[in-house]
Amino acid sequence: MGWYFSGHTGELDVASPQTSESTGSTESQGRKYFQCFWCRSGRTPNDSSEADASCISVADFVIDALHGVSQVCFFTNSVAGVVFLVAVLFGTPRQAVILGLLGVLVATATSWCFSLDSAARKDGTLGYNAMLVGCAFAFAVPYWWSVLATLALASLSTFVAAGLLKIVSPQLTLAFNFSALSTLAVIHLIDHGTATPAAITWNNILPQLSTMDCVTAILNGVSQIFFVTSPISGCLILFGIGFAGPFMTFSTLLGSTVATLGAARCGADISRFQQGIWGYNAALTALWISFHFRSLGYVAVFFLVCFGAAAATAVFAGMDAVVAMTHGFAPTCFTLPFNAVGLSLVAIQRFIQGIHSLTKAKSSECTEQC
Numbered sequence: 001m002g003w004y005f006s007g008h009t010g011e012l013d014v015a016s017p018q019t020s021e022s023t024g025s026t027e028s029q030g031r032k033y034f035q036c037f038w039c040r041s042g043r044t045p046n047d048s049s050e051a052d053a054s055c056i057s058v059a060d061f062v063i064d065a066l067h068g069v070s071q072v073c074f075f076t077n078s079v080a081g082v083v084f085l086v087a088v089l090f091g092t093p094r095q096a097v098i099l100g101l102l103g104v105l106v107a108t109a110t111s112w113c114f115s116l117d118s119a120a121r122k123d124g125t126l127g128y129n130a131m132l133v134g135c136a137f138a139f140a141v142p143y144w145w146s147v148l149a150t151l152a153l154a155s156l157s158t159f160v161a162a163g164l165l166k167i168v169s170p171q172l173t174l175a176f177n178f179s180a181l182s183t184l185a186v187i188h189l190i191d192h193g194t195a196t197p198a199a200i201t202w203n204n205i206l207p208q209l210s211t212m213d214c215v216t217a218i219l220n221g222v223s224q225i226f227f228v229t230s231p232i233s234g235c236l237i238l239f240g241i242g243f244a245g246p247f248m249t250f251s252t253l254l255g256s257t258v259a260t261l262g263a264a265r266c267g268a269d270i271s272r273f274q275q276g277i278w279g280y281n282a283a284l285t286a287l288w289i290s291f292h293f294r295s296l297g298y299v300a301v302f303f304l305v306c307f308g309a310a311a312a313t314a315v316f317a318g319m320d321a322v323v324a325m326t327h328g329f330a331p332t333c334f335t336l337p338f339n340a341v342g343l344s345l346v347a348i349q350r351f352i353q354g355i356h357s358l359t360k361a362k363s364s365e366c367t368e369q370c
Helices: 028-033 057-071 078-090 096-113 118-122 129-139 145-167 174-191 211-224 233-239 246-265 268-277 280-292 297-327 336-369
Strands: 004-005 013-016
Touching: 057 078, 057 096, 057 118, 057 129, 057 211, 057 233, 078 096, 078 211, 078 233, 096 118, 096 129, 096 145, 096 246, 118 145, 129 145, 129 174, 145 174, 174 336, 211 233, 211 246, 211 268, 211 280, 233 246, 246 268, 246 280, 246 297, 280 297, 280 336, 297 336
Parallel strands: none
Antiparallel strands: 004 013
8 A cells, every 4th residue: 555645635645555466465465554444344354355445544544534623624634634633732621632533533433334425524524523522522521421422422423414414505513513512411411510601791891901812812712613722722723724725714813803802892701702702603604604605706705704703793692691591501502603604694695596596597588588
């Protein structure tokens, strides 16, 4: 099995091992190359009748997992996946990188073993929700529960994501929210948790903040995309997003800025403000808009990013109030505000496209009749 970099994709590819006819010895070939087989039909790696599709190399598995990490930010790039993992490593809670990596590895293995959509596995679509599950459980689930919950819910999120691919487009982070919030509700019933987020006061806190406080909160808003807190993590995540394009990096930073300053102006709890809690839904929304609507041009997307970030912040404020009424069922609404705004924009887009298509069809009919 040879290693090489593909000039077209820039990704690390793995060449298929030669057959025993061309090498004369399958066993010696196995000593020469690293190969990990996941057997889905009861065959062993030594069974010569096993199809190529029934095995996966270590390199392919790792790259698929890294794609799952990068897909948290809606694009596929294994190098960016490494950068994001380093970013999570610098953030707090420290166990987020361990549980996040565990989640994406379990999801990748699950999608392989159960023969789920191979294209979705390879581009990370079936893995990124599990990455978010692990990172979220690092702060939301206590003690040893977090490891068990990550193992179980990473697998569950893979099946949920695979199912949603057939009925919802785009699925955004719906699989993550379903898995995480349902689990936290069960844990609350068992442990009788009482954590409740602080409510917004509507008193402007900007005069209490320095410029550095605001910059730190904005970068923490970016880092909270992976549910960790660290301005260094925020900078690294922005750098990683740069592999998709500088405009995507700018949009993410702009989204977090709009949300953070808006929350400060409306009197957000200063502790949660500094942790970036108010910024991550807007940052995610802005990043997704920069991908989904980029065909509209930079100027249109710029204004749409500002609108989307403001809308996500408003929805977060509303959902945060609802979360406070649950008395501990969830520590936060996670990325539901982003999903609400994103799916609403998609619905509006499709409605406009439908009206345009209908108008165009009627115009063509009138032209033919005339």
